[in-house]
Amino acid sequence: MIATLDRRPLSSTRRPLVATVIACGAPDRGDDGAAAAAIATLDPEGLAGIRVRIVNHLRVEELLDAAELGPVVVADAAVGLPAGVVAVIPFDHLVRVARNVRVRSSHEMPVADAVGLAEMLLRRPLAGAVVALGAGTVAHGAPLSEPVRAALPRFALAIVRAAGGEARSTPASVPEPRTCRTAGDPVTAGPPRDRERPARWDR
């Protein structure tokens, strides 16, 4: 089953918890720190109703804890995408695609396995998505690469929208990524679409 986005507008302040964002990566390792850097660009109001966890790497326990509270967005840099390209991959799509590929991952286990394991232990599908940003360099001590730095607002917008929030501090001129829904290569990036309508996970 493919997760669907509820396009109804949401209020921006004093909102109950909508979702948890797990921002993965080491800030001291170049583009690996992109998720935390993207979160830092957001006005706190843009994160209303969103619980943010900044972690070095994804752990199944983290996913299980977050899933108890609602939908989960895993934000991370990815080496399989061109630098600066944003991809939004719903969990159900991720798990399905990962069945047929050998996944490369520096987490404790590949994200698709972690999501699948969490779903199995919870005995229900996990609502949410992976929001990935193609990384250039992940060398220790390196700054963010230029393509990644330029893509941070788009990445932040994609994270917040996947979590069902409103990214008010994201410049309006920045293109919005679109959600990947096709089988095969999960790489997506694209022009703005429905920019005025924030999204919410609804399962």
Place this chain on the structure above:
Amino acid sequence: MEAIEERAIDATFDVEYVTRVEGEGSLRLRIRGGDVVEARLSIFEAPRYFERLVVGRTPDEVLDIVSRICGICPVAYQMTAVRAFEHAFGIEVDPSIAELRNLFYAGEWIQSHALHVFLLHAPDFLGYPSALAMAADHRELVERGLRLKRLGNDIMALLGGRAIHPVSIRVGGFSRVPRRAQLAGIRARLDEAVDDSVATVELVAGLTAPAFERERPLVALRLPGAYPYADGRIASTDGLDLPPDRWDDAFSEEQHEGTNALHARTLDGRVYLVGPAARIALGGEGLHPLAADLLARHGLVERIRTNPYWSIAARAIELVQATASARDLVDGYRPRGAPLVAWQSRPGRAAWSTEAPRGLIFHRYEVDERGLVASAQIVPPTSQNQGAIEADLRAFAPSVLGLAREEATLRLEQLIRSYDPCISCATHFLDLDIEEESR
């Protein structure tokens, strides 16, 4: 000369990414006339320069920096560095602080071993391609593994401020210590954790492992009457006996082509292994009685010593060791006075070895007159094991070359996973590459 050598190679076999290991790397086998002439475990993650990053830093800053080397075993890096500085500066911490540090270290062993035994290694023995596939039929195993892992994380977070890259360990003690009431929350879960660990040994003792016996030197700390975390002398199965600050009297590191990790060798050029198997082979008599009894009852010592696949049993025994010793440490903990003692730096060499979950780890720092680090050497377990892993792969590979590629890759990966390499530490990971060339 090199061109002639290249023409003589009949084949190579590449595993582009070895899965279910921590970090990223690849394996390339070179085959000549049906013989495997080279097995190269390539670690291609960019160099990480930690030994340079700590130069000019204070000892306490070093503790924060080296914890960033690994998200799985940050305590090992902090504990080794802190013991090196305290040894050099003549600092004696209160025994209650030393015990809390052992509890801190036990937490890391628990989470690291639970991750490896249940999520990375067990699927190989039970015939599943991943922990996810295994969970469909063995849900209770995965739940047990995650329960143990979560407890290990919580112990680390309680003592270190957070589970990944902890922050509270300081030269001279801790910046803060938990109250007994906080430890009580952990204590209530340790009984179940001990039971879970014992059940894990019972399970793995009944598994069937491929027959692959290897004789190579094993190296670990040995501590009379106790099992080593951060104390003991460096010992080997071929008779080595050194104080924990003198690793470099017997071993050295060297650069190898095609990898960003340094390899360690004995000074006369031999490969060796560190890790749980080495600890049990050299210091099994110091195990907690509960772990020692299980080890003896299942007759695991010789299998663990000689067959790398049986490292799963070594980790299971050490889960019992870590959970049972953690329970004893919590029961015996009596906070006394300030958690931090005053200290004064001294110029000179600061060095120490401790036992990370994956094996012996050595740090050496030169401290200048200002109390700042002038140079550093950090030797993680995986870079010490890499030479022995490659030697074992070279010996093992001929048995799989006749198999279909997918099956050969799986068998080779299974062997690699037996060593629990942390490529992140050694700098990072694994791809299999078999290269075929005609004469």
